[in-house]
Amino acid sequence: MFRKIILVVAFIAGPAWSENKSFDLQVPNILIESGFIKHLLPRFSLKTGIRITPVSESADAAFGAYGVAVFRQGEKIWHLEKVDGVYTDRFAQWLLSDIGKRTIEGFTQDGEPLFFADVGVALEAQIITITGDAGQGEVVSLKKCGRCHVINASNRMKAIGSTPSFALMRTFPDWKNRFEAFFTLNPHPAFTQVKEVTEPFSAKLPSPIVPIEVTLEEIEAIVAYVAGIVPASLGAPMQSQ
Template identity: 45%
Template structure:
């Protein structure tokens, strides 16, 4: 009469085992997104649109902006926390509330890294740098390093970028003369920021897709040429290659917009 009870127990045990097995995967998924609480005054400057896509492009971690005083893994405010950047009126502080959240911790570390600081200080409003680093307004020096495979990055650069840019001595005669070479781009002080965010700089958005980062092309606006389709790992490899490219000797300091 109660033969179904052992079967029910076995089914329940199986569900527990399955759920337990899924927990690490769910935890990993949670580590790929977190909430960032930011005041409206900071959002209105446009800094978040400049900053967050570049971090997500680099790491694959997505950030959800939430209003001030909302529960979040990280808070940017003028109150308590670690000072990370300043404008003419305010020093902005970061508080990491979720110390065990890998994605949030990575963002906090990135903001304090050389690449993160370059990204912050390269943000401009009306052509003028808007933010400086607390107690350190001078330009950041030192070589930027990337973890990708530079050999693979060279091959990817030739395949995807070489249609327009001179990316090495081998394709010098096959590129479009009006586009800057990798050697010239490498000579710019913010070359690393430019390459990390190239997908957002014209004309690239019209034909570039980065997996899990960019939105699909609108149906009514197909790419005008064969699209460039790469992954974050591909981009990391390209960045590693470009970091090894010798900057062009342009004589006087390069002035650019």
């Protein structure tokens, strides 16, 4: 009789366990220590059935300085950077939804909210100085970045689908910094050389693919070209049910 009960329980619970609706989220200590994460994540899980495990190392998603702005703490803007996926996408959409915003602002200490969903009030207009040649930037982008990224309609079917397009990256608040220093951001250091800037590849650790070689002038041109790209429309956030 006892064995039958175990089998029945395993049969009922098995599909739920195997689905494993979860992902890891890299969270800075300052957010952990504030108690905000213990307030935020369980409420998302209760609404969606998706479990999020906060970790200190690299993960499927991260709260930090990069990605989409999702909430602010005083004058500090917190962003969500993530890999594409059903559960990470749902989390990003939830944070930007009305219920997500109410949850963010529902966390208080001594009756006062510490986090706010209206990130716009803390963002100041920035004057971005562009000095490169945009025409040259398009040519260089297609030639040296187009094998992985969608640059424009001309290489839409030739790039790697899992890498973000230039139009998508143009939506990032820090897009200019990212493009200027792209060669320092993974996975680029493994196969990118910048003339008179980066060290040559080690003989023991050569580039795993045909390397990309660019100059600082070409990087400035790429930035000038990206500055003129219309940012991708990400659409309205999905409303949680």
